[in-house]
Amino acid sequence: MMKRREAMRFLAAAPLPFVPDDWPITQRAPTSYAFGPDFNFGFSTSAYQIEGAVHEDGRTDGIWDIFCHTGHHIRNGDNADITCDHYHRMPEDVALLAAAGVRNYRYSVSWPRLYPEMNGPANSKGFAFYDRLLDELHDKGVSPWLCLYHWDLPQYLQARGGWTNRDTAYRLAEFSDKVSRYFGSRIGHWMVLNEAAVHAYLGHGLGFHAPGMTGKDNWVSALHHLNLGQGLSVQALRANVPQARIGTVASVEPVRPSTKSADDAQAAAVLDAMWNGAVLDPLFLGEYPALVRDDFAPYCRSGDLAVCRQKIDLLGINYYSRLHIRYDPKYALDVFFGSNNDPVKYKALNVPMEPDGLYEAVMHVHDRYGRPEIFISENGFATVKDGKPGSGLEDDGRLEYLAANLAFLQKSREAGANVSGYFVWSLLDNFEWDAGMKYRFGLVDVDFATLKRTPKQSYYWYSALVRSQAKMQVVKV
């Protein structure tokens, strides 16, 4: 069996041609893009990865708190008890994103902070924190894009089976209903889930993520219940916030077989069906992909697919790279992730730099699902530590990754895709799940000893890009 990180991430077969070694980093992008002033540039974060204060003001444990503090699941034994301490430093973080000229912020709320007890009352201190966040955002002219569920299920629901229990779908809908009743008038964009496929597969199939469940049955049932909870939540949101724009966020990653073997082709087809198709087909088409339909049959009751299928206003696509897959009969879940270990110059967390894959992902959604409005809800690059001693925080690799992905995003717009926004993952270095605090995705460095924030080169570059687009004149011909 391969090591965990190798199993999850993939190396491309060869260095990709789109990023020449001598591409001048600092002068490249801001003047060459044509997204225009109406395009929504933003930053993305999630509650558990940045907030800390895990036991403050009434918050109780979520599945990640348990996962971090039991067993050896997280690299270096890290946890998110403090992480960026955003709970106490939120105004500074909002000031940083506003100072960049960024006008949109996608964040999530912590379910165990808002509802710390099973069937218990709302936690007023938890709600007050997110009210203060909204005050800061509105004060600085930044639009909130709220994601209701970014993987931090309350432990009291996990104790009842979590996402493998159908009841959790109804609990999510109840949560969405209550949160949208409370914040409805203050938030214009609502996303239900973040990356159902990742949460189901890594958390319930492979056990690399919380809650650490394993096996195909857990994987498939969790994914169906996430899809069901998402559909029910969209219905609740439509009723409560009819004026808002409602959507959800999916990880869309084109899947490629690592070799030309028939086994690899089959493994890639199954993973594509489970990762991409089993999330997007129920939502847009009201069915599961034929290749995996039988796997979902035991959990999918009559009427479920009509609930899963919802008309949304926009889809968030999280894109990092393609998935390259190799079949291994030893592997328990029918599919196996392999890496071919070819060197790739530009890589983050062993993720290949494949900006053309972003184009492929966007065009796939555009073509297959009836040209929905899309925004890139996450795209980002991890390094172990940015900057050379004494040089300031230079993060050329990240900058080139973002620049190249944006170039292919522009290409998808030119090809007719209805793409209205791009959100960088992430504002701050933060808790990167099973990889702990080591992998840094931020455009702003966080010194985790002092919690000092320092913008990196990419922050200034992104700011320049956003400002240049805001100033662009749109000439209609």
Ligand code: IFM
């Ligand atoms: O940090 C994660 C985020 O929570 C979900 N999408 C991928 C990011 C980077 O791995």
